[in-house]
Amino acid sequence: xxxxxxxxxxxxxxxxxxxxxxxxxxxxxxxxxxxxxxxxxxxxxxxxxxxxxxxxxxxxxxxxxxxxxxxxxxxxxxxxxxxxxxxxxxxxxxxxxxxxxxxxxxxxxxxxxxxxxxxxxxxxxxxxxxxxxxxxxxxxxxxxxxxxxxxxxxxxxxxxxxxxxx
Amino acid sequence: xxxxxxxxxxxxxxxxxxxxxxxxxxxxxxxxxxxxxxxxxxxxxxxxxxxxxxxxxxxxxxxxxxxxxxxxxxxxxxxxxxxxxxxxxxxxxxxxxxxxxxxxxxxxxxxxxxxxxxxxxxxxxxxxxxxxxxxxxxxxxxxxxxxxxxxxxxxxxxxxxxxxxxxxxxxxxxxxxxxxxxxxxxxxxxxxxxxxxxxxxxxxxxxxxxxxxxxxxxxxxxxxxxxxxxxxxxxxxxxxxxxxxxxxxxxxxxxxxxxxxxxxxxxxxxxxxxxxxxxxxxxxxxxxxxxxxxxxxxxxxxxxxxxxxxxxxxxxxxxxxxxxxxxxxxxxxxxxxxxxxxxxxxxxxxxxxxxxxxxxxx
Numbered sequence: 001x002x003x004x005x006x007x008x009x010x011x012x013x014x015x016x017x018x019x020x021x022x023x024x025x026x027x028x029x030x031x032x033x034x035x036x037x038x039x040x041x042x043x044x045x046x047x048x049x050x051x052x053x054x055x056x057x058x059x060x061x062x063x064x065x066x067x068x069x070x071x072x073x074x075x076x077x078x079x080x081x082x083x084x085x086x087x088x089x090x091x092x093x094x095x096x097x098x099x100x101x102x103x104x105x106x107x108x109x110x111x112x113x114x115x116x117x118x119x120x121x122x123x124x125x126x127x128x129x130x131x132x133x134x135x136x137x138x139x140x141x142x143x144x145x146x147x148x149x150x151x152x153x154x155x156x157x158x159x160x161x162x163x164x165x166x
Numbered sequence: 167x168x169x170x171x172x173x174x175x176x177x178x179x180x181x182x183x184x185x186x187x188x189x190x191x192x193x194x195x196x197x198x199x200x201x202x203x204x205x206x207x208x209x210x211x212x213x214x215x216x217x218x219x220x221x222x223x224x225x226x227x228x229x230x231x232x233x234x235x236x237x238x239x240x241x242x243x244x245x246x247x248x249x250x251x252x253x254x255x256x257x258x259x260x261x262x263x264x265x266x267x268x269x270x271x272x273x274x275x276x277x278x279x280x281x282x283x284x285x286x287x288x289x290x291x292x293x294x295x296x297x298x299x300x301x302x303x304x305x306x307x308x309x310x311x312x313x314x315x316x317x318x319x320x321x322x323x324x325x326x327x328x329x330x331x332x333x334x335x336x337x338x339x340x341x342x343x344x345x346x347x348x349x350x351x352x353x354x355x356x357x358x359x360x361x362x363x364x365x366x367x368x369x370x371x372x373x374x375x376x377x378x379x380x381x382x383x384x385x386x387x388x389x390x391x392x393x394x395x396x397x398x399x400x401x402x403x404x405x406x407x408x409x410x411x412x413x414x415x416x417x418x419x420x421x422x423x424x425x426x427x428x429x430x431x432x433x434x435x436x437x438x439x440x441x442x443x444x445x446x447x448x449x450x451x452x453x454x455x456x457x458x459x460x461x462x463x464x465x466x467x468x469x470x471x472x473x474x475x476x477x478x479x480x481x482x483x484x485x486x487x488x489x490x491x492x493x494x495x496x497x498x499x500x501x502x503x504x505x506x507x508x509x510x511x512x513x514x515x516x517x518x519x520x521x522x523x524x525x526x527x528x
């Protein structure tokens with residue numbers, strides 16, 4: 001059993017942390033789902049100019065920054081770089097925080113168009129985007145935890161190999 | 167390790183071109199067999215039939231006594247190393263070596279042990295995290311071999327693995343293959359058109375021409391006792407010199423020379439009295455001083471030896487050309503005449519081209 005653990009640690013010298021990097025790519029995918037669903041409106045559900053404010057620009061820019069940062073982190077964790085794992089924790093936390101910004105505001109807001117008052121974000125849509133953000137955040141956090149554990153295991157194994165070499 | 171038996175193997179392509187004729191060979195356990203011959207002689211086709219990459223038109227193929235003639239390539243438990251390495255450029259060396267086992271869904275820890283062991287054997291441990299593009303040709307070929315080793319196949323097949331390497335690297339990698347065979351003790355079949363590789367690597371050589379097996383034997387047997395003119399001309403560098411001669415009263419009489427026969431040679435050629443035969447003499451079986459006058463047209467000093475190119479007698483025809491490998495440093499100039507003796511002769515039947523003897527020592 002102990003030998004198996006040593007071999008598993010040794011394997012990491014030559015294999016990538018594909019579990020963590022895969023999870024981060026999944027996080028990006030769910031962020032894309034969120035992004036394409038958040039501004040959804042149709043002829044039966046016209047939200048007018050609610051999103052046409054600075055928040056739409058900020059939201060788009062944040063999405064781009066998120067995708068870039070998450071992709072870079074996925075490459076980092078793939079190579080057992082522990083710094084990128086901490087970056088992923090921050091990114092994951094921000095994904096959770098986002099639930100309380102645009103989706104929460106849209107859920108609470110109402111617009112009146114042609115005398116008809118409607119809620120900007122219906123509860124079904126809200127649930128959907130919240131799930132997307134939660135899954136995206138969970139992927140980032142799990143990837144970070146796995147990355148930290150594996151990085152530490154690898155670092156300890158390499159240190160033991162160096163001690164043996166001395 | 168494995169025993170391989172090829173029995174009456176033929177290969178006929180769809181366009182009715184026959185590439186291999188009645189190929190028979192028994193490969194012993196742990197033996198290193200080299201298939202050698204010029205381009206288009208059917209050696210690679212034979213190897214591909216053994217690997218299962220080509221259908222066998224006729225005959226039977228047995229591995230450890232089991233008929234595998236119709237067995238798909240993936241079930242034959244053989245590993246093939248190709249001339250162009252066939253490595254995955256986007257994978258690391260470790261991943262390339264582990265790939266076949268990963269596909270078989272073997273335990274990752276077992277794969278790891280096998281890859282590290284193979285890398286250790288091949289001196290690739292420091293390269294495991296690199297991509298193939300970062301390695302030299304020789305190292306890439308070692309990776310290709312490593313990929314075979316990790317599978318622990320019954321049979322290793324090499325299809326001209328050194329052809330893409332430069333001369334220096336080819337020599338080094340050849341020695342590595344030799345050591346690898348000694349270390350693994352595995353049964354290996356190796357295809358090459360390079361006689362140096364064949365002579366240095368093989369336990370036995372299969373010499374092929376035009377789809378036919380010309381001779382099977384140890385490197386020394388092929389060099390010392392070529393079965394026919396083709397083998398005699400193909401094995402040996404520089405190649406053997408050939409002359410049309412007539413056996414006459416205990417002598418060999420050529421157009422421009424006459425040499426005496428030893429009692430053993432006379433006995434051997436008794437049935438050829440007054441008949442024309444082909445005399446073969448290797449360049450290294452000549453010495454200064456003798457009955458054969460050679461007019462020199464070039465002299466190449468190689469340090470320990472000198473290659474003297476010339477023609478026998480006065481007429482400079484292709485049939486009279488001769489190359490002698492003389493001991494020491496010679497200073498012959500163009501136009502000089504040197505008298506040579508043949509220290510060893512090979513005789514071939516003019517009609518059948520088969521050896522009259524295996525090349526008895528003079």
